[in-house]
Amino acid sequence: MGRIRVLDRVVADRIAAGEVVERPASVVKELVENSLDAGAQTIVIEVEQAGLRLIRVGDDGGGMDPDDAPLAVQRFATSKIASADDLERVATYGFRGEALPSIAAVSRLDLMTRSPGTEAGTRVSVEGGGAAMVRAAGAAPGTVVAVADLFFNTPARRKFLRSPAREFALITDAVQRLALAAPGATFRLRHEGREVFVYPAAIPEERLAQVLGRDLAEAMTAVRGGGGEIAVRGWAVRPERARPSRQLDYLNVNGRPIQSRMLSRAVLQGYTELLPVGRFPLAVIFLEVAPHLLDVNIHPRKLEVRFTDDHRVFATVARAVREALLAPGAVRHVSPLVLPGEIPAPAAGREEWQAETIRTSSGAAALGSAIEPAPVGGVAEAPALYAGRGRLPPLRLIGQILRTYLLAEAADGLVLIDQHAAHERVVYERLWREIATGDVAAQTLAVPQPIELNPAEAGVLDEFLPAAAALGFAVEPFGGATLLVRAVPAALARRDPQDLIRRALDALAEPADGDDARRRLAIATACHTAVRAGDALSAPEMEVLLRDLTATEDPYTCFHGRPTMVWVSRPALERWFLRK
Numbered sequence: 372m373g374r375i376r377v378l379d380r381v382v383a384d385r386i387a388a389g390e391v392v393e394r395p396a397s398v399v400k401e402l403v404e405n406s407l408d409a410g411a412q413t414i415v416i417e418v419e420q421a422g423l424r425l426i427r428v429g430d431d432g433g434g435m436d437p438d439d440a441p442l443a444v445q446r447f448a449t450s451k452i453a454s455a456d457d458l459e460r461v462a463t464y465g466f467r468g469e470a471l472p473s474i475a476a477v478s479r480l481d482l483m484t485r486s487p488g489t490e491a492g493t494r495v496s497v498e499g500g501g502a503a504m505v506r507a508a509g510a511a512p513g514t515v516v517a518v519a520d521l522f523f524n525t526p527a528r529r530k531f532l533r534s535p536a537r538e539f540a541l542i543t544d545a546v547q548r549l550a551l552a553a554p555g556a557t558f559r560l561r562h563e564g565r566e567v568f569v570y571p572a573a574i575p576e577e578r579l580a581q582v583l584g585r586d587l588a589e590a591m592t593a594v595r596g597g598g599g600e601i602a603v604r605g606w607a608v609r610p611e612r613a614r615p616s617r618q619l620d621y622l623n624v625n626g627r628p629i630q631s632r633m634l635s636r637a638v639l640q641g642y643t644e645l646l647p648v649g650r651f652p653l654a655v656i657f658l659e660v661a662p663h664l665l666d667v668n669i670h671p672r673k674l675e676v677r678f679t680d681d682h683r684v685f686a687t688v689a690r691a692v693r694e695a696l697l698a699p700g701a702v703r704h705v706s707p708l709v710l711p712g713e714i715p716a717p718a719a720g721r722e723e724w725q726a727e728t729i730r731t732s733s734g735a736a737a738l739g740s741a742i743e744p745a746p747v748g749g750v751a752e753a754p755a756l757y758a759g760r761g762r763l764p765p766l767r768l769i770g771q772i773l774r775t776y777l778l779a780e781a782a783d784g785l786v787l788i789d790q791h792a793a794h795e796r797v798v799y800e801r802l803w804r805e806i807a808t809g810d811v812a813a814q815t816l817a818v819p820q821p822i823e824l825n826p827a828e829a830g831v832l833d834e835f836l837p838a839a840a841a842l843g844f845a846v847e848p849f850g851g852a853t854l855l856v857r858a859v860p861a862a863l864a865r866r867d868p869q870d871l872i873r874r875a876l877d878a879l880a881e882p883a884d885g886d887d888a889r890r891r892l893a894i895a896t897a898c899h900t901a902v903r904a905g906d907a908l909s910a911p912e913m914e915v916l917l918r919d920l921t922a923t924e925d926p927y928t929c930f931h932g933r934p935t936m937v938w939v940s941r942p943a944l945e946r947w948f949l950r951k
């Protein structure tokens with residue numbers, strides 16, 4: 372048996388720091404929160420090497436007196452609460468007094484501060500959680516905290532970090548979330564000496580446009596609901612502009628940006644039946660909850676809160692989002708092209724759309740019971756996933772059903788093909804082959820198209836540019852946050868280049884899981900370019916798709932792992948019809 376020892380303070384602080392300071396973005400978040408708590412009107416964030424070399428946050432807030440400044444880097448030293456009771460009604464971002472000491476435990480921290488009323492400035496320096504060095508120093512009113520060489524004494528933690536581009540994207544995200552929560556302050560973010568963005572103090576609507584881009588902000592509809600103990604306001608994207616990759620929420624509770632699966636589900640619930648397939652919500656939500664219904668002290672990085680009544684909160688948010696989306700003018704269905712002789716597509720109006728859905732689904736149900744194969748000998752044979760390997764046998768096209776599946780005859784049975792999954796496979800293999808052989812066919816645009824990038828998009832640009840070039844995009848930075856598109860892969864020439872690029876950038880901002888950027892771009896581009904379920908296809912289009920699919924190396928699955936086809940064999944048909 373070993374002997375139990377109390378950890379020495381420096382080690383204990385480093386462990387505690389691990390909970391607060393997970394990555395550079397956590398440092399940025401804590402420092403910016405402190406600036407906001409100090410009443411800053413302008414906050415300047417400077418970053419070098421994605422925050423590992425340097426994070427410097429300067430503000431024009433209330434600063435600290437010479438007596439207070441050394442206390443700021445001590446554990447559990449805070450000016451924001453005095454007693455446990457105060458925890459019930461925290462009105463500041465900070466309240467634990469843990470951030471600065473935790474950061475100082477795993478970096479070289481240097482703090483300069485002066486409160487506007489005093490002559491004397493103070494400088495406090497701490498290295499790796501050691502003793503603080505305190506000096507009088509000339510300083511402007513406000514506070515500047517510089518954090519250098521993050522994790523220099525905890526190398527293990529560096530191993531858990533993602534690529535610099537990704538870490539910087541997380542920093543950008545942290546600042547943007549706080550900027551949305553505090554529109555009245557000016558935020559400026561610089562990386563490697565370059566300006567990433569400036570958001571001048573603004574009204575909330577304008578801040579939304581600064582952060583998400585004007586184009587997207589205009590595609591959002593105002594959310595407002597509840598009242599009294601639980602009130603909600605914010606914005607939700609109109610369904611036709613919903614995101615292609617994953618749900619994105621900016622959630623705030625009593626002014627604090629948080630994460631909450633429950634609230635994200637509530638947002639999603641508000642979109643029920645309004646989202647096109649494969650599209651996801653984007654929402655900015657501000658909840659105001661009576662303090663007695665809320666506990667903010669449950670998460671080391673203050674990223675989560677607990678509500679005493681989840682159900683009420685859920686219902687309030689879901690209803691407010693839904694009402695906003697159903698308000699006149701908010702929902703516009705994008706209906707697929709109707710060809711002569713086709714089953715009418717969902718019509719523009721919502722009521723008609725619902726009526727149509729009900730009619731077709733009850734019709735299908737009646738039809739279904741009539742044709743469902745009776746079990747033979749107690750067992751009905753289910754159609755099998757096509758289990759082949761290698762190339763597809765020749766197929767004869769029969770047609771399209773439900774605007775989603777192609778029917779084809781193979782030598783020994785019937786094949787049903789999911790048109791989207793199959794087309795994804797075709798486009799993806801084509802792009803990937805071109806990348807591999809370096810033989811990319813590009814189509815030059817008649818007029819180069821500028822694209823205004825938001826910071827998250829700009830954050831993955833270093834990764835994007837070489838991968839995009841390999842795919843046949845010709846894009847170049849064009850001053851500030853603008854990208855100029857000169858050419859796109861020939862295979863995608865008919866698509867809106869702006870849309871293509873945005874989706875590609877989006878795909879790179881997702882967690883990577885080891886896939887290289889070119890592959891992720893090829894996948895995202897293929898997925899976006901492929902025909903969708905619900906798209907009517909002409910006979911020649913279907914023939915081409917079948918022929919192309921037959922030519923692919925792995926025709927049986929799409930890269931999401933879904934099957935591209937199912938197979939009804941001759942023996943299965945024979946058993947269904949009691950022929951054998």
Ligand code: ADP
Pocket residue numbers: 401405406409430432433434435442443444448449450451464465466467468469470471472513514
């Ligand atoms: P907390 O924010 O939970 O109080 P911190 O460790 O983040 O804990 O900060 C400790 C204290 O240092 C704060 O309570 C505040 O008094 C002071 N402080 C930190 N940053 C600033 C700043 N930018 N301006 C003024 N005071 C600050």
Ligand code: MG
Pocket residue numbers: 401404405464465466468470471
């Ligand atoms: Mg703090």
